[in-house]
Amino acid sequence: MPRQQTLFALTAALAASVSLPAHAEQMFNRIASFAVAGNLPADIEKTAATSSEIITASEDGMTLVYSDSPLGALGFIDITDPRAPKAGGSVKIEGEPTSVVIAGGKILAGVNTTEKLTDPSGNLTVIDLASKAIETSCDLGGQPDSVALSPDKSFLAIAIENQRDEEVNDGALPQMPAGNLMIVPVAGGVPDCGAIKTVDLTGLATVAPEDPEPEFVDINERGEIVVTMQENNHVAIVDGKTGKVVGNFSAGTVTLDNIDTKKDGKLSFTGKMQDVPREPDSVKWLDENRLITANEGDYKGGSRGFTIFSRTGETLYDSGTSFEYEIANAGHYPDHRNKKGNETEGMAAGTFGEDKLFFAGSERSSAIGVYKDTGAEPQFVQLLPSGIGPEGLLAIPGRNLFVTANETDLGEDGGARSHVMIYERAEGTAAYPMITAKLTDEGMPLGWGALGALAAGPEAGKLFAASDSVYSAAPAIYMIDATRTPALITGKTIVTRNGDPAQKMDIEALVSDGEGGFWLANEGDPAKLVPHAIINVDGDGAIKQEIGLPVELLAGQTRFGLEGITTVGEGDDLTLIMAMQREWGDDPKGQVKLLAYKPKDKEWSAVRYPLETVETGWIGLSEITARDSKLYIIERDNQIGDNAKVKRLYSVSLDAFKPAKLGEQLPVVEKTLVRDLIPDLKTATNGYIVDKVEGFTIDSNGEAYVVTDNDGVDDSSGETLFLRLGNISAVN
Numbered sequence: 001m002p003r004q005q006t007l008f009a010l011t012a013a014l015a016a017s018v019s020l021p022a023h024a025e026q027m028f029n030r031i032a033s034f035a036v037a038g039n040l041p042a043d044i045e046k047t048a049a050t051s052s053e054i055i056t057a058s059e060d061g062m063t064l065v066y067s068d069s070p071l072g073a074l075g076f077i078d079i080t081d082p083r084a085p086k087a088g089g090s091v092k093i094e095g096e097p098t099s100v101v102i103a104g105g106k107i108l109a110g111v112n113t114t115e116k117l118t119d120p121s122g123n124l125t126v127i128d129l130a131s132k133a134i135e136t137s138c139d140l141g142g143q144p145d146s147v148a149l150s151p152d153k154s155f156l157a158i159a160i161e162n163q164r165d166e167e168v169n170d171g172a173l174p175q176m177p178a179g180n181l182m183i184v185p186v187a188g189g190v191p192d193c194g195a196i197k198t199v200d201l202t203g204l205a206t207v208a209p210e211d212p213e214p215e216f217v218d219i220n221e222r223g224e225i226v227v228t229m230q231e232n233n234h235v236a237i238v239d240g241k242t243g244k245v246v247g248n249f250s251a252g253t254v255t256l257d258n259i260d261t262k263k264d265g266k267l268s269f270t271g272k273m274q275d276v277p278r279e280p281d282s283v284k285w286l287d288e289n290r291l292i293t294a295n296e297g298d299y300k301g302g303s304r305g306f307t308i309f310s311r312t313g314e315t316l317y318d319s320g321t322s323f324e325y326e327i328a329n330a331g332h333y334p335d336h337r338n339k340k341g342n343e344t345e346g347m348a349a350g351t352f353g354e355d356k357l358f359f360a361g362s363e364r365s366s367a368i369g370v371y372k373d374t375g376a377e378p379q380f381v382q383l384l385p386s387g388i389g390p391e392g393l394l395a396i397p398g399r400n401l402f403v404t405a406n407e408t409d410l411g412e413d414g415g416a417r418s419h420v421m422i423y424e425r426a427e428g429t430a431a432y433p434m435i436t437a438k439l440t441d442e443g444m445p446l447g448w449g450a451l452g453a454l455a456a457g458p459e460a461g462k463l464f465a466a467s468d469s470v471y472s473a474a475p476a477i478y479m480i481d482a483t484r485t486p487a488l489i490t491g492k493t494i495v496t497r498n499g500d501p502a503q504k505m506d507i508e509a510l511v512s513d514g515e516g517g518f519w520l521a522n523e524g525d526p527a528k529l530v531p532h533a534i535i536n537v538d539g540d541g542a543i544k545q546e547i548g549l550p551v552e553l554l555a556g557q558t559r560f561g562l563e564g565i566t567t568v569g570e571g572d573d574l575t576l577i578m579a580m581q582r583e584w585g586d587d588p589k590g591q592v593k594l595l596a597y598k599p600k601d602k603e604w605s606a607v608r609y610p611l612e613t614v615e616t617g618w619i620g621l622s623e624i625t626a627r628d629s630k631l632y633i634i635e636r637d638n639q640i641g642d643n644a645k646v647k648r649l650y651s652v653s654l655d656a657f658k659p660a661k662l663g664e665q666l667p668v669v670e671k672t673l674v675r676d677l678i679p680d681l682k683t684a685t686n687g688y689i690v691d692k693v694e695g696f697t698i699d700s701n702g703e704a705y706v707v708t709d710n711d712g713v714d715d716s717s718g719e720t721l722f723l724r725l726g727n728i729s730a731v732n
Contacts, residue, residue: 024427026353028370028384028402030686032422034085035641036068037411039075041090050075051418052405054099054146055392058129061399063088065107065129066392066420067097070409074100074109074127082401082422091132093125099147101156105129106189110144110158111137120162120177124184124191138193140182146216149186150223155240156184156191157225159214164231171299173231174211178202181214181227181236183243197243204248205232220285224311231299233277235291237311249313251278251293254303256321258444260328261302263338266474266501267447269328278303282347282393284358286373290316294347294360297340304341306360308378317377323360323369328445330383330433331710332365332718335449335471340364348402349373350395352425357381359402361390366717368393368404382430385685385719387419400425406717414617415715416640416688432685434722435480435707437489446492448478450712451720453509454623454695454705455518461699465489466520469506469530470712477510477518477541482705487722493541495520502543504530508694509565509578509623517544521562521578524549532561534576534597547597550604552662556585562595563694564624566631568654572600577657579609579624579633591668592621594631594652596659605659608668611635612646619646623696627728629654632674634706636693644689647677649696649706675725677706684721702727 036052052075055066064077068090074097076088095113102108107127114120120143126135142160149156162179164171181199185192201212208231215230223240228251237247253275261271279301280293289311295303305319327333327342337343346361346368356373368384387406394403402423409418437446452468461483467476479491495502509521516539524532532554536545548554549561564579578595587593591608611619614637623634631652637645650671660666681689692709699705706723710716 026355026425027382027428027430028423028425029428029431030385030421031083031424032085033387033687034077034420034422035417035688036066036075036420037417038087039077039090040071047411049409049412051407051409052420053391053407055394055403055405055420056100056102057394057396057403058102059104061396061401063129064403064420065100065102066405067100067109069096069098072096074107076132077420079401079422082399082424085420085422089132091127091134093134095122097125098145101147101149102129103149103153103186104189106135108147108149108156108186108189108191110140110147112143114143117163117165117175118177122160124156124158126191138184138191138196142177142179145214148217148219148225150219150240151221152223153186153189155186157217157219157227157238157240158182158184159217159227161213161215163213164211173208173213176211178211179214180212181217181225181238183225183240199238199243199245201227201229201236201245204236204245205229205234206250207232207234215280216282218284218291220288222288224288226283226285226291228280228283228293230279230281230296233279235280235283235293235309235313247311247313249309251280251295251307252315253277254305254318254320256304259304259321259324259341260333260335260338260447263336265335265470265472267328267333267335267445267449267471268474269444269447273302276303277301278307280307281345284347284349286349286356286358292347292349292358294344296343296345296363298343302340304344306344306347322380323362325439325445326369326380326383327362327365327367328447329437329439330367331435331437331449331720332362332367332713333445333447333449334364334713334718336712336714337364346390346393348393348395350397352397352400357395359393359395361386361393361404363389363391365713366390366406383433384423385432385687385717386421387688388416388715388717410715413715414638414640416717419688421687433486433720434684435487435489435720446489448476448489448492449718449720450709451478451707452692452694452709453507453521454697454707455510455512456697456699457512458700460701460703463697463699463705464510464512464518465695465707466507466510468508468523468709470714472503472505474501475505475507477537482699482724495537495541495543497543506530508563511565511567514570519565519567519576521565523559523561523563523581524557525559526557527559532557534562534565534578550662553584556587558582558584560620563620563622564633566624566626568626574599577624577626577631579621581620581622582618593666594624594657594659594669605661606666607657607659608666609633609652610668610671612648614639614645616643622692622694625697626654627698631657632696632698633671634693634696636691638691640691641688644678644691647681647689647693649674649677677723680706680723680725681721684723685719687717687719690719690721698728702729704728
């Protein structure tokens with residue numbers, strides 16, 4: 001068993017001793033994350049797919065109710081203590097719940113019962129909040145999407161979408177039957193099914209006037225309903241009392257310069273999209289005369305932002321590229337969705353204290369922009385991390401809370417589950433992002449993500465990182481100023497071979513070569529003809545030397561190769577030490593190699609490192625750093641959330657590091673536990689535990705840092721955690 005060491009010196013006491021200014025700014029920070037799989041009934045496997053899509057709250061703000069389409073249910077969360085949400089169970093519904101509101105003590109859910117898209121059907125189901133008993137339902141004659149409750153709770157507006165089949169004619173409109181808007185009178189939370197008004201929305205839009213496909217609804221204090229028709233790029237305003245269309249207008253187009261438009265494995269904000277239809281999804285009234293749309297651009301678009309309109313259709317403000325740039329600066333830009341960008345989809349609004357705020361949700365970037373409504377150009381306040389695929393946004397101003405429902409569930413593939421995230425607004429600083437980037441001199445995002453490596457520079461707080469194969473078309477080294485909070489990526493150098501961005505690269509580790517350049521550890525993949533190699537680059541990123549692994553090793557190779565690199569000694573005594581991620585064919589189970597290579601003598605040697613045992617998934621190494629006669633090593637499993645058990649920092653004494661030549665009996669080193677990183681990962685931003693703890697380094701002042709790999713936002717929340725662990729000298 002490894003010996004337990006004293007943990008790093010805690011910095012919390014110092015942080016707590018710094019008093020806040022008298023009028024500190026109010027910021028949101030995440031205080032809890034709830035995996036909705038926790039609401040699965042006992043007779044259903046815990047691995048069953050779940051989702052939290054649209055979410056609402058009881059009138060006292062103590063209970064959350066969300067729609068769970070895969071389960072065909074509504075889920076309940078008790079947030080009496082919002083920092084410790086409790087599972088409240090679920091109610092099974094016949095059909096697919098698509099939207100939900102609460103009026104008094106009744107839950108009103110739009111339910112899609114369609115079996116064939118050419119014959120849509122659905123209903124409004126009424127459930128008692130206290131007993132969770134289904135009481136009644138109203139036939140809606142079509143497929144409900146969005147449901148909104150009027151501020152005076154006297155009626156509902158329901159968008160009957162009757163969505164198109166994307167497999168028919170490439171999803172082109174029109175596809176009948178046409179959708180419509182329904183107005184349902186409500187008294188005491190009970191709908192009057194016999195008095196429903198049906199509002200015809202055909203003939204308004206120019207794209208497919210016979211097939212409006214209404215998407216989202218909201219109601220203002222005057223009882224006016226705003227409804228978006230996304231594919232038709234149109235907005236209508238309806239009098240809730242009479243059912244009369246009192247206004248309608250095209251959402252118009254935007255022209256976007258300096259955006260990333262190609263799914264090509266690199267982040268390059270030099271493209272352009274001309275006259276892109278906005279195609280609004282979610283919509284909210286900001287007041288009786290202004291409304292704001294989240295422009296998803298899911299059909300023919302790619303508009304990537306949000307727009308504030310007057311009620312007559314005048315464009316008062318359009319975000320252009322600004323929201324997407326905030327997303328990119330925080331490392332959340334989804335290169336794999338480049339035609340449509342971040343896909344702004346969700347929208348919420350609320351008055352918190354004296355501030356009117358609205359929230360723009362990016363589904364593909366898994367991030368939320370918080371803005372202050374100034375009455376003119378909105379003021380960007382902060383970017384919040386979310387789960388994967390935020391769909392439902394909910395402001396609860398009375399409790400200073402904000403909530404997101406994140407629909408994506410990757411449990412079947414061992415990834416993150418669908419989560420509901422809870423945020424609180426209070427005095428203080430924003431905990432996220434923990435690392436960000438500045439714009440280039442040309443005013444465009446620098447573009448970063450997938451930080452799988454971390455190294456220290458010669459100055460305190462000056463670090464370097466590298467991106468892995470997610471951005472294989474432009475492998476990069478990043479310069480980080482960690483003296484700032486959040487840490488700031490100040491520059492980016494592309495690794496080149498013969499003047500062009502280097503191919504066949506998967507940089508998983510780097511270390512200074514002492515001459516202004518770097519040694520890089522390249523993790524190979526035989527199936528992709530990517531070599532396992534050590535690569536030396538100069539300060540401009542140009543490759544000077546490539547050293548392949550010896551044939552004695554390659555006979556047992558897998559794709560899980562070099563994950564860490566560090567140096568000991570200098571000059572003729574320089575030795576490179578590399579950590580292999582997992583066992584290769586010649587390794588005993590539960591042991592991986594630490595390789596040593598002397599460039600002067602071109603000699604290879606190795607030791608074996610004993611891995612922890614895990615019940616689920618695999619375990620391996622992610623980083624290695626030499627400091628003060630020790631090798632510091634990150635060991636982690638590949639699990640996420642509650643399944644994560646091993647995210648640890650160990651040390652190995654360099655005095656006991658006696659590598660043997662390859663082919664000989666390799667000694668097994670003894671390791672010492674330095675720090676369990678799971679508590680740090682839990683409390684950093686109060687999200688779920690991420691799997692890829694991949695970078696670790698110690699700067700010239702002895703300050704230790706950890707960074708996580710966000711996989712380039714591909715099947716990931718996009719969050720990058722940059723942890724400051726304190727001074728390493730406390731353990732020596």
